[in-house]
Amino acid sequence: MATGRSHRPATRSRGIPEATVARLPLYLRALTALSERSVPTVSSEELAAAAGVNSAKLRKDFSYLGSYGTRGVGYDVEYLVYQISRELGLTQDWPVVIVGIGNLGAALANYGGFASRGFRVAALLDADTALAGRLVAGLPVRHIDELESIVADNQVSIGVIATPAGAAQEVTDRLVAAGVTSILNFAPTVLSVPDGVDVRKVDLSIELQILAFHEQRKAGEDDRQEPDGDVPAVMPA
Amino acid sequence: MATGRSHRPATRSRGIPEATVARLPLYLRALTALSERSVPTVSSEELAAAAGVNSAKLRKDFSYLGSYGTRGVGYDVEYLVYQISRELGLTQDWPVVIVGIGNLGAALANYGGFASRGFRVAALLDADTALAGRLVAGLPVRHIDELESIVADNQVSIGVIATPAGAAQEVTDRLVAAGVTSILNFAPTVLSVPDGVDVRKVDLSIELQILAFHEQRKAGEDDRQEPDGDVPAVMPA
DNA sequence: ATGTCTTTGTGAACGCGTGCACAAAGATGG
DNA sequence: CCATCTTTGTGCACGCGTTCACAAAGACAT
Numbered sequence: 001m002a003t004g005r006s007h008r009p010a011t012r013s014r015g016i017p018e019a020t021v022a023r024l025p026l027y028l029r030a031l032t033a034l035s036e037r038s039v040p041t042v043s044s045e046e047l048a049a050a051a052g053v054n055s056a057k058l059r060k061d062f063s064y065l066g067s068y069g070t071r072g073v074g075y076d077v078e079y080l081v082y083q084i085s086r087e088l089g090l091t092q093d094w095p096v097v098i099v100g101i102g103n104l105g106a107a108l109a110n111y112g113g114f115a116s117r118g119f120r121v122a123a124l125l126d127a128d129t130a131l132a133g134r135l136v137a138g139l140p141v142r143h144i145d146e147l148e149s150i151v152a153d154n155q156v157s158i159g160v161i162a163t164p165a166g167a168a169q170e171v172t173d174r175l176v177a178a179g180v181t182s183i184l185n186f187a188p189t190v191l192s193v194p195d196g197v198d199v200r201k202v203d204l205s206i207e208l209q210i211l212a213f214h215e216q217r218k219a220g221e222d223d224r225q226e227p228d229g230d231v232p233a234v235m236p237a
Numbered sequence: 238m239a240t241g242r243s244h245r246p247a248t249r250s251r252g253i254p255e256a257t258v259a260r261l262p263l264y265l266r267a268l269t270a271l272s273e274r275s276v277p278t279v280s281s282e283e284l285a286a287a288a289g290v291n292s293a294k295l296r297k298d299f300s301y302l303g304s305y306g307t308r309g310v311g312y313d314v315e316y317l318v319y320q321i322s323r324e325l326g327l328t329q330d331w332p333v334v335i336v337g338i339g340n341l342g343a344a345l346a347n348y349g350g351f352a353s354r355g356f357r358v359a360a361l362l363d364a365d366t367a368l369a370g371r372l373v374a375g376l377p378v379r380h381i382d383e384l385e386s387i388v389a390d391n392q393v394s395i396g397v398i399a400t401p402a403g404a405a406q407e408v409t410d411r412l413v414a415a416g417v418t419s420i421l422n423f424a425p426t427v428l429s430v431p432d433g434v435d436v437r438k439v440d441l442s443i444e445l446q447i448l449a450f451h452e453q454r455k456a457g458e459d460d461r462q463e464p465d466g467d468v469p470a471v472m473p474a
Numbered sequence: 475a476t477g478t479c480t481t482t483g484t485g486a487a488c489g490c491g492t493g494c495a496c497a498a499a500g501a502t503g504g
Numbered sequence: 505c506c507a508t509c510t511t512t513g514t515g516c517a518c519g520c521g522t523t524c525a526c527a528a529a530g531a532c533a534t
Binding site for chain 2 (some may be wrong): 490491492493494495498499500501502
């Protein structure tokens, strides 16, 4: 999982399991593709294949939405797109600030997947005064000291942190103090936030390390290059 | 979780639960920080706090490694760094290719967290001939048609996909055919791969949508702006 | 109207992950 | 050597998530 949920013990939000919520964007993406091809209906089997999940799981997920499929036919694509979008809150506009306009921040600013899903980049912020005013993805980079006023003026509730690890906690504190209640963290640090603030993290290096673990295991099955056992009884120094 | 595991039903790799594997990089990061401050030992309580997890969970995780703490004292930092690194396969060198050198690909190429963890960027590939030869993070961008020879010559087993969604499956097929068995996918598509190939995905937009869901729920608790009920008995068209 | 066929929605069982709580282990001091 | 104190390692119970398998629902043809 490229991600960890907040520490709170799996708060089941309004009866919709967290695991289901995490899959809704996946379904939405597949459904949007179908919608663009003007496909009127899909069966749970087809949609599950497109989303890469088990069909029973998909049906159960939709049952939490109180979603209405038609037995013998399937689900109405347009209706489902609307339902899921509404459930995820994508029918409203979410202003977002991105802090830290390095390579990653610029990539995020340019990422098309945001705008098309109801997310609007309200501002790009960076501590580097040399960057100030430069256009990235058509938006001017503004200085971090404008954070508080920008968050307040635009009613920003979601912040994206793409700063170096060292700056992440301070930026978080300022975002939270300014009123942000959801944070997407790309910096490789554990952020501490008060109750009521959600943090999701994406760590590029962690994902790669998990892959390396499995890769090593695969290699070890074919030819184990390790002479001694896998769990040697070596004592620590 | 920003991530989904491969479809295979939770293959417990050599007795180490998948959930534990996903946390090892987290522990490693915290331990590395302690190591740099020359801290000799940590208790499970301290380390758990630094990693943002429950201490009992951490102790159980380490018990899978056959790890040796000392009762009454804690864990030896250096020893644990070594153990986890070895377990994750980070003591060896992992050549990686990055395909798609747009904003995101460039960000990944520049990301310091890779090199410091045993990952070496063997090559940057892009289909755009205009990019060919340009230096990104000190490496020349090479044309996608060199993929097969580069993978073979460098024994690359891990590929990172940062292309647009439309190109991702084709790139995947070529990577797999060339011998890559682990893929980290940043493109917003479901990739199909043969058995034995691991795929992990990171979808920036999905994370944001999950945050939006919780954000909406929070807002709904204070003042519900929706006049009708949350689960209206509206029939599909 | 009736029968057949497709597909949904869900009851139930199972397995994994989590966290409590405690016994065992070892360090430390007298 | 013994007592005390700290911290690990884990047995156990609980809850969430997943999957199977099937009954109910509806479409469609005759």
